[in-house]
Each structure stands twice: as C-alpha cells, then as structure tokens.
Amino acid sequence: MEQLSHIWFFALKDLKIFFKDRIALLFSLLFPFMFIMLFFFLNIDGAAADPRLELHLVTQEAVGGISHQIIGAMETKDESLLQPGEAVVVWDKDYNEAVRAVEEGELKGFLAFPEDFTEGVLMGFGTRLEVVTDPEATYTRAALSGMAQSIASQVGAYQVVNSTIVGLLVGQEVNSPGDMVDIGQIMQQLYSRQGGDETGETFIEFETDKVGDIEAESPSNYVVPGYLVMFVFFAAALSAEMIVRERENHTLERLLASSVKRSSIIGGIYLGTAIRGLIQIALFLGVGMLALDMDFGRSPGAVILLSVLMVLMSSAFGIMLATLVKTQRSASALGVLVSLAIAPLGGCWWPLFITPRWMQFMAKVTPHGWATTGFNKLMVFGGDFSSAVPEMVALACFGLAFAVVAVLRFRSSASS
Amino acid sequence: MPEEFLVARNLHKSFNGNNAVNGVSFSIHKGEVFGLLGPNGAGKTTTIRMLTTVLEPDRGDIEIGGHSVRQDAEGVRALIGVCPQELALYVELSAMDNLVFFGRMVGLNGKEAKAQAMSHLDLMGLADRAKGKVDKFSGGMKRRVNLAIALMGHPQFLFLDESTVGVDPQSRNNIYETIEGLRDEGMTILYTTHYMDEADRLCDRVAIMDEGVIIAMDTPHALKSQIGNPNQVTLEDVFLKLTGRTLRD
Numbered sequence: 001m002e003q004l005s006h007i008w009f010f011a012l013k014d015l016k017i018f019f020k021d022r023i024a025l026l027f028s029l030l031f032p033f034m035f036i037m038l039f040f041f042l043n044i045d046g047a048a049a050d051p052r053l054e055l056h057l058v059t060q061e062a063v064g065g066i067s068h069q070i071i072g073a074m075e076t077k078d079e080s081l082l083q084p085g086e087a088v089v090v091w092d093k094d095y096n097e098a099v100r101a102v103e104e105g106e107l108k109g110f111l112a113f114p115e116d117f118t119e120g121v122l123m124g125f126g127t128r129l130e131v132v133t134d135p136e137a138t139y140t141r142a143a144l145s146g147m148a149q150s151i152a153s154q155v156g157a158y159q160v161v162n163s164t165i166v167g168l169l170v171g172q173e174v175n176s177p178g179d180m181v182d183i184g185q186i187m188q189q190l191y192s193r194q195g196g197d198e199t200g201e202t203f204i205e206f207e208t209d210k211v212g213d214i215e216a217e218s219p220s221n222y223v224v225p226g227y228l229v230m231f232v233f234f235a236a237a238l239s240a241e242m243i244v245r246e247r248e249n250h251t252l253e254r255l256l257a258s259s260v261k262r263s264s265i266i267g268g269i270y271l272g273t274a275i276r277g278l279i280q281i282a283l284f285l286g287v288g289m290l291a292l293d294m295d296f297g298r299s300p301g302a303v304i305l306l307s308v309l310m311v312l313m314s315s316a317f318g319i320m321l322a323t324l325v326k327t328q329r330s331a332s333a334l335g336v337l338v339s340l341a342i343a344p345l346g347g348c349w350w351p352l353f354i355t356p357r358w359m360q361f362m363a364k365v366t367p368h369g370w371a372t373t374g375f376n377k378l379m380v381f382g383g384d385f386s387s388a389v390p391e392m393v394a395l396a397c398f399g400l401a402f403a404v405v406a407v408l409r410f411r412s413s414a415s416s
Numbered sequence: 417m418p419e420e421f422l423v424a425r426n427l428h429k430s431f432n433g434n435n436a437v438n439g440v441s442f443s444i445h446k447g448e449v450f451g452l453l454g455p456n457g458a459g460k461t462t463t464i465r466m467l468t469t470v471l472e473p474d475r476g477d478i479e480i481g482g483h484s485v486r487q488d489a490e491g492v493r494a495l496i497g498v499c500p501q502e503l504a505l506y507v508e509l510s511a512m513d514n515l516v517f518f519g520r521m522v523g524l525n526g527k528e529a530k531a532q533a534m535s536h537l538d539l540m541g542l543a544d545r546a547k548g549k550v551d552k553f554s555g556g557m558k559r560r561v562n563l564a565i566a567l568m569g570h571p572q573f574l575f576l577d578e579s580t581v582g583v584d585p586q587s588r589n590n591i592y593e594t595i596e597g598l599r600d601e602g603m604t605i606l607y608t609t610h611y612m613d614e615a616d617r618l619c620d621r622v623a624i625m626d627e628g629v630i631i632a633m634d635t636p637h638a639l640k641s642q643i644g645n646p647n648q649v650t651l652e653d654v655f656l657k658l659t660g661r662t663l664r665d
Contacts, residue, residue, distance in 0.1 A: 002523065005520070006520075006521060009517060009520045009521060010521075013506070013509070013513075013517050016508075016509060016513065017506060017508045017509065020508050020509070020549075021508060249502065249503070249504060249505075249506075250500045250502040250503075250504040251504045251505065251506065253465075253470050253498075253500060253504065254498055254500060254504040254518070254565070255518075255521060256469070256470050257468040257469055257470050257493060257496065257498040257575075258493055258498075258518070258521055258522050258569075259490060259493045259494050259521075259522060259523060260521050260522075
C-alpha cells in the first residue's frame with residue numbers, strides 16, 4: 001500500500017512539474033495539433049476534388065473463369081443506387097490498357113485477377129491478386145487492398161469447402177485422387193451455372209462495408225493516428241531527459257536514501273509519463289472526433305485500447321532510454337533522433353499501405369509500424385476488434401521488452 | 417561510555433580498480449556532531465553514499481541505530497535524513513511543494529507533511545516564501561530548502577554534505593544555528609565541509625580523510641593541541657599539516 005502511494009505521489013509530482021512547464025505543454029499538446037490541422041487541411045483539399053471513389057477491376061482470365069463471376073457481381077450497374085460515400089466499381093476489360101492508364105496518370109489504380117485464378121483456387125495451388133496503384137492514390141490503394149482482402153477470404157473459404165468435398169469422396173472410395181481435376185471442373189461448371197447471368201446472383205458474397213468505411217472526405221482517419229503515434233512516443237522519449245535530470249540533480253539519490261523503494265521510483269516515473277501520454281491521446285482523439293470528423297470505425301474500443309497500449313509502450317521506452325544515457329543532453333538528443341527516425345519508417349507521416357513492400361517490412365521492426373497498421377485496419381479498412389489483435393499483442397511485447405531492460409538497467413544507472 | 421549510534425567497520429569501495437575508500441572505520445555517538453573533513457577526492461562523498469545506503473560497500477559493514485546497511489537497509493533508511501552537497505530539489509515547484517513531496521515519500525500523511533513543512537520552512541526563515549517557486553530563490557535560500565527537506569520525517573541521524581557551499585553569511589549563520597538547535601534536541605549529525613572554522617565551531621569530533629583513509633580523528637581541540645597551542649593554531653593549520661599543501665584535482 002505504501003509502495004503504491006509512493007508511486008502515486010511521484011507521478012503526481014511529475015505531473016505538477018509538467019503542467020507548470022509552459023514549453024513542455026506547448027510541445028506535447030499544442031504543437032502536435034498544429035501539425036495535425038496543417039496536414040488535415042492539406043489532405044481535405046485534395047479529397048474534396050474526388051467526391052466518389054472509383055475502383056477498377058481487371059481480369060486476365062479467359063471468359064468463364066471465376067474472376068468474371070466475381071467482377072460481374074461487383075460491378076456497379078446503376079450508380080444512382082449507390083449510398084453516399086460508396087465506391088463505383090468499374091470493370092476494365094484490358095489489363096495492359098489499365099497498366100498504361102495508371103502509368104500515365106489517367107487511372108489511380110486497379111485490382112487485377114491473374115490468368116490462372118480459377119485453376120489456382122479450385123486446385124488449391126493458391127493465387128495472387130494484384131493491386132496496381134499510383135503511389136499517391138492513398139484512398140484508392142486502401143480501398144483496393146481492402147477489396148482484395150475480402151475477395152481472398154471469401155474465395156479461400158469456398159476453396160476449403162471444395163477440397164473437403166473432394167477429400168470426403170476420395171476417402172469413401174467414390175473417387176480416386178486422380179479424379180480431383182475432373183471434380184474441380186464439374187464444380188466450376190456448377191458455380192458458373194449458379195452464378196450465371198440468368199439468375200444475376202453469384203456464389204461470391206462481397207461485403208461492400210469492408211471498403212465502404214473508407215471516407216475520402218475524412219483524412220483525419222489516418223492523419224490523426226499517425227501523429228498521435230509519433231507525438232506520444234516523442235513526448236515519452238523526451239521524458240527520459242526528466243528522469244536523467246532526477247539523477248543529475250541528485251533527487252534520485254535523495255529518494256534512494258529515504259525509505260522509498262527503487263521499484264516505487266521507477267513505477268512513479270512510469271505512471272507520470274503514462275498519464276501525460278493518456279492526456280495527449282484523450283486530446284488527440286477527442287479533437288479528432290469532434291473537430292475533424294474522425295471516424296473510430298467499427299470498434300472504437302479497439303482504437304482506444306491500441307492508443308493506450310501505444311502510451312504504455314512509449315512510457316517504457318522513455319524509461320529505458322533514460323537508463324541507457326548519462327546526461328540530459330544525450331537523453332534529449334537520442335530521444336529526438338530515435339523518434340524522428342522511427343516515425344516515417346513506422347508510417348506516421350504517410351500511410352504504410354502506400355509504401356513499397358520493403359518499407360512495410362521494415363516498419364515491422366518498429367512499434368510505430370504495428371501501431372499505425374492497427375489504426376489503419378480499424379479506421380481506414382473498417383476492420384473489427386479482432387483484426388487489430390496482432391498489433392495490440394506486438395505493442396504489448398515491445399512495451400514489455402523495454403520495461404524489462406529499463407528495470408534491469410535502472411538499478412545500476414541510479415547509483416552510478 | 418556514550419552510546420554508539422553509527423559504527424563503520426573497515427569500509428572499502430573501488431571504482432574501475434581505483435580505491436576510493438580503503439579501510440575506513442569510525443563510530444559516531446548518539447547526539448554527536450561528527451565532522452568528516454578532507455581535500456577533494458579524499459573519499460568523503462563515497463563514504464557518505466555508503467553510509468546512506470546509496471552505494472554498497474565492496475567490503476566492511478555499517479550499522480546505524482543497530483541496523484546493518486547490508487542486512488537491513490530499509491531499517492537504516494527509516495532513521496536517516498540526507499542533505500546532499502548538490503541542491504537535490506525540484507526548482508520548478510514551490511518550497512512547500514518540495515517539502516510536502518519528500519515528506520509524503522518518507523511516509524508522512526498529508527496533514528503531517530504540510531505541518532512539518534511549514535515548521536521547517538519557518539525554522540529556515542522561509543515561511544513567507546513557502547509558496548514561492550524555488551527556481552526564483554537565491555543560492556542561500558535554495559540551500560536552506562535543501563536542508564529543510566532533509567529534516568522531513570524527523571530523522572534520528574542527519575547527513576549534511578557541504579551544506580553551506582556558496583551561501584551568504586546570513587544564510588550560513590542560519591544553517592549553523594539550525595544545526596546547533598538540532599544537536600541540542602539530541603539529533604546525531606555527520607557533517608562534511610571544506611570550511612575548517614565551521615567544523616571547529618559545530619563538530620564535537622572530526623575525522624580527517626585523505627586518499628581513501630582516515631588519517632586523524634579526535635576533537636578539534638585535541639587535534640589542534642597536537643601541533644601547538646590550541647588557542648593559537650586553527651583546525652585549518654592541522655588540516656594542511658596532515659594533508660599537505662599540494663593542490664588537488
């Protein structure tokens with residue numbers, strides 16, 4: 001109990017100092033908003049010129065392939081029936097022409113089905129959908145990626161059903177393994193008949209709400225989370241300077257010589273840093289929602305939990321950084337350097353889904369990359385809580401790793 | 417025979433192979449003001465950091481109030497107050513906030529912490545500046561706040577490490593009077609200083625350290641008697657005779 005009160009008093013003291021420091025307040029709370037507002041308005045100007053998103057689909061398969069059924073089902077037949085914000089789906093007939101159009105800037109992007117799509121799906125070889133976009137077409141890329149993900153999961157489910165039926169038939173010796181190709185062709189014909197033009201229906205169910213959550217008129221959905229991640233981490237990294245100052249000013253030594261346990265001191269520092277971070281995210285999300293029309297997506301709880309995990313991880317990083325440096329100057333220099341280096345790599349300055357694959361891979365080594373991917377899933381791609389669980393787990397692991405190093409290093413650095 | 421409140425036995429501490437403290441032993445009686453003197457780099461601060469449980473000795477042990485720093489550091493910490501050489505306070509906060517914070521950290525409740533803080537600030541002549549931000553205080557005022565913090569929780573043993581460095585005569589006199597008052601109340605004090613007149617005035621006994629060992633330990637009067645007429649020689653004469661006139665780092 002006494003230890004908990006020590007942690008609380010320490011955190012309270014740090015908050016008092018924080019709120020008395022006008023420059024720290026300006027940097028942590030006001031400065032981020034200047035950035036967000038600036039980039040929000042820059043983005044919204046661009047978005048205003050594109051009232052309805054156009055999504056182009058192309059197939060390289062011969063007529064009769066499953067991809068024709070899918071595109072036929074998704075193609076917008078009557079634009080007047082679309083809901084506000086819903087995308088227009090256009091069927092482009094020529095792959096090479098579509099590529100040329102993207103290269104020359106006539107088209108922002110398209111989703112292409114390969115020529116072996118049906119074979120790959122039915123025979124279980126696997127297949128690969130291709131998203132071709134102009135690097136600057138953020139929304140188009142986001143929408144097409146979401147659409148590709150949806151198609152992949154739906155088709156994948158049918159492929160499993162198909163394989164299971166064939167497996168059962170072979171198991172009961174109704175058919176031999178060599179008949180699988182024949183069965184696949186029969187099922188394809190069956191599907192084609194079922195989803196033919198006569199009925200106007202298709203065996204592929206496509207949920208437009210997967211991509212319907214993309215709101216071109218709300219760039220805050222990725223601008224705010226990106227800057228939230230950057231500035232929360234930045235502020236926590238700079239709190240390392242405060243911790244080093246405790247050591248340099250000998251207040252840490254004074255506390256260590258009193259009946260305060262080391263764990264209470266580190267806990268207090270952590271709590272103080274975390275509370276400052278929570279205040280930051282409350283302001284970020286609050287202003288984002290109320291003033292910038294930010295949409296929390298299908299799972300606001302997941303957005304909040306992801307934000308809190310980001311704060312907890314960043315606070316642990318700040319303490320770890322403090323235990324690795326000797327002086328206030330090196331703490332602030334390293335804090336700035338690390339924060340600025342990781343932010344673009346982790347997708348804080350631009351959405352990760354528009355970056356090259358190698359950059360997306362690199363982002364995985366940063367907590368920022370996981371955090372922004374999680375926010376994008378929830379707030380751009382319309383994912384639910386479960387879709388962001390891997391990112392939450394990754395952030396928790398980063399936080400735990402930083403905390404372990406911090407605790408191990410704190411003892412020696414406190415008395416050096 | 418006076419009761420020994422602090423006993424240090426054969427303390428050793430080295431950093432990167434350099435012996436900072438090399439076999440220091442001494443004891444301090446209850447209610448005594450004990451001076452630990454020595455030139456820069458003599459090992460005084462390292463000794464104090466071991467006595468205050470911040471550093472663990474490589475060898476040897478320390479007992480304060482019957483508690484061993486090795487076996488019962490918590491018990492030792494509950495008895496001591498530390499006023500470090502540096503201004504170990506938060507300049508962004510008011511004097512009152514500083515004292516209350518450290519008071520809460522030594523286990524006082526809110527009411528007790530506020531009452532003690534006000535009483536100690538009054539003792540240091542800072543009652544009217546209690547709400548003032550420490551950053552705006554003069555060097556002497558900051559030193560007095562630094563000492564007031566060490567008194568929070570009414571410790572039985574007080575460590576004062578060069579508490580009067582860089583303060584004006586008025587503040588220094590206030591600190592002297594405070595220390596004398598604390599001694600009269602029965603507090604045991606370990607005092608380090610570079611000002612020999614201070615040690616002569618305040619300390620019942622002094623130990624002079626050099627190169628990690630104690631080279632002399634006695635009352636100021638007895639030490640002065642060793643080199644001449646105690647009424648004519650000063651403790652500084654004794655100090656220079658024992659530690660030499662060579663400049664130190």
